[in-house]
Amino acid sequence: MLCNDRILLDDWHVVADLDHLSKGGIEKTVLFEQPITVTRSDTGVIACSDTTGPLPCQVKYGFVWICPGTPGRDIVHIPEAFDEDRYVISGGSFGVQVSGLRVVENFLDMGHFPFVHAGWLGEEPHTEVRPYQVEVTRDDEILATECYFHQPVASPTAKGGIEVQYTYRVYRSYSVALYKTNPLFDDRMDYIVLFIQPVGPEKCVVHSMLCYMKREMTRARLRWFMQLIFAQDKPILENQIPRRLPLDPRAETPIRADKAAIVYRRWLREHNVHYGATVA
Amino acid sequence: MLHSLYQQWFPIASSTDLVPRHVYQAQLLGREFAVWRADDGYVNVWENRCLHRGVRLSIGINDGRELKCQYHGWRYTNRTAGCTYIPAHPADAPARTICNNTYPAQEAHGLIWAGEEANGPLPDLGAHANGIVLRPIPVHAPAEMVETTLQSYDQDILFFVQPCDSDHCIIRGIAKPNDDRTVLLRQHSFALGELRDQVEAHAALVEAPARYKPVIARVAEDFIDIPTLTKEGRTADLPVTITAKDIIAKGIARLRLEPLKCALPTFQPGAHVDVHLQNGLVRQYSLTNGPGETDHYTIGVKLEPDSRGGSSTIHALNLGDNLAISVPRNNFPLRRDAVETILIAGGIGMTPLLSMARALNVQGLPFAFHYFVQSDAHIAFRQEIGTFADAATIHKGLSPEDTSTKLSEILAEPGPARHVYICGPGPMLDTAREIAGRTGWSDTQIHFEYFKNNTQRNTSGSFKIELARSAMTLTVPEGTSILNVLHENGINMSSSCELGACGTCRCTVIAGEIDHQDVYLTDSEKAAGNAMMTCVSRARSDRLILDI
Numbered sequence: 001m002l003c004n005d006r007i008l009l010d011d012w013h014v015v016a017d018l019d020h021l022s023k024g025g026i027e028k029t030v031l032f033e034q035p036i037t038v039t040r041s042d043t044g045v046i047a048c049s050d051t052t053g054p055l056p057c058q059v060k061y062g063f064v065w066i067c068p069g070t071p072g073r074d075i076v077h078i079p080e081a082f083d084e085d086r087y088v089i090s091g092g093s094f095g096v097q098v099s100g101l102r103v104v105e106n107f108l109d110m111g112h113f114p115f116v117h118a119g120w121l122g123e124e125p126h127t128e129v130r131p132y133q134v135e136v137t138r139d140d141e142i143l144a145t146e147c148y149f150h151q152p153v154a155s156p157t158a159k160g161g162i163e164v165q166y167t168y169r170v171y172r173s174y175s176v177a178l179y180k181t182n183p184l185f186d187d188r189m190d191y192i193v194l195f196i197q198p199v200g201p202e203k204c205v206v207h208s209m210l211c212y213m214k215r216e217m218t219r220a221r222l223r224w225f226m227q228l229i230f231a232q233d234k235p236i237l238e239n240q241i242p243r244r245l246p247l248d249p250r251a252e253t254p255i256r257a258d259k260a261a262i263v264y265r266r267w268l269r270e271h272n273v274h275y276g277a278t279v280a
Numbered sequence: 281m282l283h284s285l286y287q288q289w290f291p292i293a294s295s296t297d298l299v300p301r302h303v304y305q306a307q308l309l310g311r312e313f314a315v316w317r318a319d320d321g322y323v324n325v326w327e328n329r330c331l332h333r334g335v336r337l338s339i340g341i342n343d344g345r346e347l348k349c350q351y352h353g354w355r356y357t358n359r360t361a362g363c364t365y366i367p368a369h370p371a372d373a374p375a376r377t378i379c380n381n382t383y384p385a386q387e388a389h390g391l392i393w394a395g396e397e398a399n400g401p402l403p404d405l406g407a408h409a410n411g412i413v414l415r416p417i418p419v420h421a422p423a424e425m426v427e428t429t430l431q432s433y434d435q436d437i438l439f440f441v442q443p444c445d446s447d448h449c450i451i452r453g454i455a456k457p458n459d460d461r462t463v464l465l466r467q468h469s470f471a472l473g474e475l476r477d478q479v480e481a482h483a484a485l486v487e488a489p490a491r492y493k494p495v496i497a498r499v500a501e502d503f504i505d506i507p508t509l510t511k512e513g514r515t516a517d518l519p520v521t522i523t524a525k526d527i528i529a530k531g532i533a534r535l536r537l538e539p540l541k542c543a544l545p546t547f548q549p550g551a552h553v554d555v556h557l558q559n560g561l562v563r564q565y566s567l568t569n570g571p572g573e574t575d576h577y578t579i580g581v582k583l584e585p586d587s588r589g590g591s592s593t594i595h596a597l598n599l600g601d602n603l604a605i606s607v608p609r610n611n612f613p614l615r616r617d618a619v620e621t622i623l624i625a626g627g628i629g630m631t632p633l634l635s636m637a638r639a640l641n642v643q644g645l646p647f648a649f650h651y652f653v654q655s656d657a658h659i660a661f662r663q664e665i666g667t668f669a670d671a672a673t674i675h676k677g678l679s680p681e682d683t684s685t686k687l688s689e690i691l692a693e694p695g696p697a698r699h700v701y702i703c704g705p706g707p708m709l710d711t712a713r714e715i716a717g718r719t720g721w722s723d724t725q726i727h728f729e730y731f732k733n734n735t736q737r738n739t740s741g742s743f744k745i746e747l748a749r750s751a752m753t754l755t756v757p758e759g760t761s762i763l764n765v766l767h768e769n770g771i772n773m774s775s776s777c778e779l780g781a782c783g784t785c786r787c788t789v790i791a792g793e794i795d796h797q798d799v800y801l802t803d804s805e806k807a808a809g810n811a812m813m814t815c816v817s818r819a820r821s822d823r824l825i826l827d828i
Contacts (some may be wrong), residue, residue, distance in 0.1 A: 105333075111352045111367070111368040112351050112352050114353070114367070115350060115351060115352060115353045115367075116350070116351065124353070124367075124617075125616060125617040125618060125619065125645060125697075126617060126697070127353060127367035127368060127370060127616075127617050128367075128368065128369070128370050128371075128617050129368040129369070235339075236335060236339075236350060236351050239335050239336040239339050240333060240334045240335055240336075241312070241328070241329045241334045241335075241336060241496075242334065242496070246334075248498065250498040250499050251496070251498060251499070252331065252332060252333055252334060252499065253331045253332050253378055253499050254332075255332070255366060255368060255369060256368075256369060257368035257369065
């Protein structure tokens with residue numbers, strides 16, 4: 001199934017991490033099952049094409065973006081990426097054999113912390129997901145607020161367990177972000193954004209942008225932490241049946257803790273996003 | 281074609297694949313199964329996905345009694361596949377409708393047999409019965425092609441081909457009982473390996489058939505907006521028979537109840553059933569079972585000296601007598617997110633706490649089990665308590681004053697992640713409640729279960745109830761309960777003790793002032809004024825608006 005969702009085709013998608021492209025190099029990748037070629041000239045100019053010819057492309061946040069259709073809107077604006085006191089780095093690009101929509105849902109989920117990230121982002125018996133707020137904003141983003149969870153090692157700079165506050169934000173179908181408490185600051189939060197590249201309906205590459213406060217942090221520690229956490233999620237994600245996200249409300253059994261996911265699925269239905277989903 | 285395959289039994293695993301505490305992944309006609317053996321020997325064949333988010337249960341944890349999903353820790357119990365615990369919401373008892381899909385299964389001749397809708401007897405194995413099970417040989421070729429090739433296999437082996445999907449299958453063979461087991465296994469392993477190469481080479485030349493598309497069943501619709509109009513009230517859905525009865529302590533009978541027809545439904549620690557007696561009386565008894573003990577229910581019944589025909593009737597029952605019971609209800613759910621759980625039992629009030637302690641013990645969660653009894657002769661369920669080792673303390677023959685002192689010791693240190701569960705005689709509960717309040721325990725950390733409601737009830741005064749969702753207004757006359765009025769008007773409201781003790785007939789109140797006469801709700805819940813027990817509580821105002 002090729003993608004027919006206008007909302008996705010007329011949007012921008014990350015297809016490469018700029019750091020992975022050497023000057024004069026070529027990278028081959030896939031977006032919506034279409035082969036894409038990304039080239040970086042000797043002078044550093046980026047160009048992208050599919051089998052029919054050149055595609056609109058941009059470089060932003062350290063990633064190469066393309067639009068397979070007619071751009072209907074610009075790349076999401078993320079002010080946190082321009083803060084002087086943050087590292088803004090790529091946490092890596094991970095291939096996952098599951099719909100990117102399932103990855104978004106996993107990212108929005110606190111209930112799995114004590115089981116999938118045991119000893120890091122949660123630990124038994126502290127498993128309760130307390131009520132939190134979810135809304136669709138005037139900018140048509142999903143915002144989940146007042147999310148709290150006790151975490152043994154919330155960040156590479158954490159010294160012991162802390163009560164972490166999260167704010168989740170779904171920008172677009174395949175772009176999701178979270179703010180979380182930085183153990184060293186009362187008023188500044190770390191920010192993680194996932195740009196998910198839908199390779200196919202059941203396959204994606206997860207590109208992450210980490211906007212972390214610099215204090216007591218190093219780039220290497222930060223990447224290490226992100227990769228540790230992501231490596232714990234990947235085998236769970238790849239064992240979900242079906243691999244596509246079911247949009248039928250009765251396909252799976254949501255609970256109150258899944259409020260953000262419930263709103264996300266409804267929002268996908270309302271926006272007629274079918275790619276990577278199974279529709280009732 | 282597919283339909284007839286659905287009716288058949290196929291071997292899907294060797295018995296030896298189901299080693300203790302393992303979850304085996306099998307596939308039949310395109311559907312994946314999670315296959316696991318519980319410590320009681322029962323073989324579970326379930327759809328290989330958690331109902332919550334579809335994660336394979338074959339990567340879950342088999343603790344011998346329950347299967348725990350790796351993603352969010354949901355627990356599904358042996359035999360019924362019902363969900364017993366959802367860690368994200370520790371205070372809630374999961375709805376009975378959350379139950380995984382199970383498939384017919386049996387174990388025979390060293391193989392596990394299953395089918396989508398298999399029924400009828402297993403194939404007759406004749407002289408191969410209880411023979412030697414050969415090493416299973418997976419083959420990348422359609423089952424029919426493999427079956428055809430096997431016809432020329434020139435040895436006396438009974439073959440079954442398990443169609444995993446349309447394009448691959450597993451050869452499972454049984455040889456007649458033979459002394460030279462090892463030689464025989466080696467010989468056939470080699471010969472069938474050669475046969476596999478030959479069939480796969482042939483299959484590679486033809487186009488593979490389309491894969492089967494197993495239908496993933498939709499989950500049950502959990503609630504309906506408007507309650508249906510039926511006269512239900514207290515129902516006895518399950519016929520059971522008494523398969524064991526013994527006196528385990530002074531005046532305490534233990535009864536083992538096994539189902540007469542279908543399997544017993546899932547229960548959770550703290551749950552009780554209504555037992556309907558031949559004389560028309562209905563009594564509530566807590567289940568004492570441990571996790572995964574799903575082929576029977578065990579209850580403990582104390583002979584009350586002033587029995588009105590309940591406990592004395594039960595004590596007079598014999599082996600083989602039949603009873604009708606309700607499905608289990610859980611108004612005393614156990615949280616499993618506590619750093620320590622304190623269980624305080626008085627006399628026969630130990631029964632729900634026993635089930636809780638057994639669950640905590642199996643899961644390795646820290647708990648203390650305090651059991652107050654009159655004397656050594658009154659200690660029930662000694663064997664089960666023995667498994668708790670140091671976690672159990674028995675307090676014998678304490679006076680009311682000494683009991684109060686002991687309770688003050690036990691409840692001395694309230695902590696944010698400590699929870700207390702108390703069940704026992706009214707005066708002991710009142711004392712514990714008073715001490716807990718004084719020591720600074722919050723209502724959300726102290727959980728009570730009363731046997732009965734000793735408060736003097738007042739049924740005077742008539743008032744109106746407005747049923748918001750049913751769009752009805754009814755009058756509750758003097759001397760009649762809200763519950764009775766609901767039932768008389770065909771409104772389905774489940775109930776159990778009808779004494780304001782069990783919590784089954786709890787109802788949300790939208791507006792109006794409530795005259796609480798129950799012992800189930802906590803003081804803060806009563807003060808909040810948005811819930812009531814319809815069996816005993818009434819209105820102070822002239823009308824109540826109920827969320828029914």
